Amino acid sequence: MKNSVWTHILGNTWCLELHVTIPVFFLNSREVVLLDTGYADLDRPALLAALQEKNVTVRAVLGSHSHNDHNGSHAYFQKHHGAEIILQETEAAIVSDFPLMTAAYAPATAEELRRELPHLLLHADRTFSAEPQTLEIEGAAFRLIPLPGHTPGHTGIVTPDDVLYVGDAAVDEETLQKAKLPSTWNWMQDFQSKKTLRGLRHPAYILAHRGVRTEIAELVDRNIQDKLxxxxxxxxxxxxxxxxxxxxxxxxxxxxxxxxxxxxxxxxxxxxxxxxxxxxxxxxxxxxxxxxxxxxxxxx
Ligand SMILES: [Zn+2]
Incomplete structure (x- = not known):
């Protein structure tokens, strides 16, 4: 029986199977990098318990995109762990001010977002542009793959173990089936990003919704067909x-x-x-x- 939410993937790359799947990269025995932080209310208690179980603190959060089911505890870790928050520049701008957050959550107003999502407000410590590039955290090199469309600056992240976190660029069959209407900011861009994703080869892929795969092309095709x-x-x-x-x-x-x-x-x-x-x-x-x-x- 599985008695832990931890799943080991490859090398220093693990993930946490919570309401969403959160990738975790171990920099050393005491510090980790989180790729996204899940929901504030639904995921934070289990996330904190899992980190305590391994006796690690969060050195940095490298985010895929600024949706509340993935960035719910960014500000929390910045404040309580001194974590460096690293986001794509457009995604960083969106959460930097409530009027700008309306870009992600129209037709909600800035005042409504201040009331509903106060925990999302955040000033990123480091930002990156929308080009493929490598980003270092304490000497560990993460590759960034722009996969825009789901949100303007949605980014895939490759850990130093070559594991690709696809964020929300593709979801599993169960999520496809349950979704009533896809959350997609720009459908044309999203289709293009799915084609990009389809051509990437990695030993393992982590889906935010949800789980870990060793093959992605067929699932991406299913995602494209579902949207069409x-x-x-x-x-x-x-x-x-x-x-x-x-x-x-x-x-x-x-x-x-x-x-x-x-x-x-x-x-x-x-x-x-x-x-x-x-x-x-x-x-x-x-x-x-x-x-x-x-x-x-x-x-x-
Ligand atoms: Zn999303």
Missing amino acids: RRADEIADWLREQGPMTQNGVECLLWNKLGLHSQRFFPQVIFRRNVQCALEYLVRSGAVRWEFRNGTQYYSA
């Missing part, structure tokens, strides 16, 4: 309806997808995801929009 199918399905639903406003589309998808959440944050994420999906459908030519009498209408 969802886009077709949304276009079909719009075709049945005739021209609709964005609110009309939100209402249509809310009902078609069988959503019920009364909570503020899932509603915000749903509305953001509808907007991003519509942008993709317009760019791909499946949906048109026109501005008539002060109102924007979408039709397929």
Whole structure:
């Protein structure tokens, strides 16, 4: 029976199987680098217990992207462990101020984000640009692979043991099945990044949602097919309806997808995801929009 949340992958690369999978690189017997930190509420207690079990502190956090299920404890470790927080420059900007955070969580306002996600506010200690590059932490070299689309600065991270953390660039079958609408900021870029990911060869891949794989190409194909199918399905639903406003589309998808959440944050994420999906459908030519009498209408 598995009595620990720790899974050893290769060399000094491990991961923690919590609500999300968090990769951990051991710099030495006392210090680790975390690649993301999971949810603040759901993951932090188990994460702290796991670190205590190994008697290690967090020397640095190297983040894949600024979504609340992956950066929930960045600020916590900066404050309580003196961890260096290292983020892609756009992702760092997003969490540096609540007005900028609206870029990731529109249509939520800055005030609503201050109320809902106060723990995400953070000033990164080091940032990196959106180019493939190597970054050193205490002499350990991590390779950075830009995989934008899920968020503007989403980044894949290769540990010194050649293990690739794909972040949210691909998810496992169970997550695909459960998701109602993908969280994708720019679908076109995301498709391109998935093709990039498909061509990368590593001995092991860590998925934030979730687990560890030794092969990724087939799963990436499944992720691409799943998104294309969802886009077709949304276009079909719009075709049945005739021209609709964005609110009309939100209402249509809310009902078609069988959503019920009364909570503020899932509603915000749903509305953001509808907007991003519509942008993709317009760019791909499946949906048109026109501005008539002060109102924007979408039709397929
Ligand atoms: Zn994400």
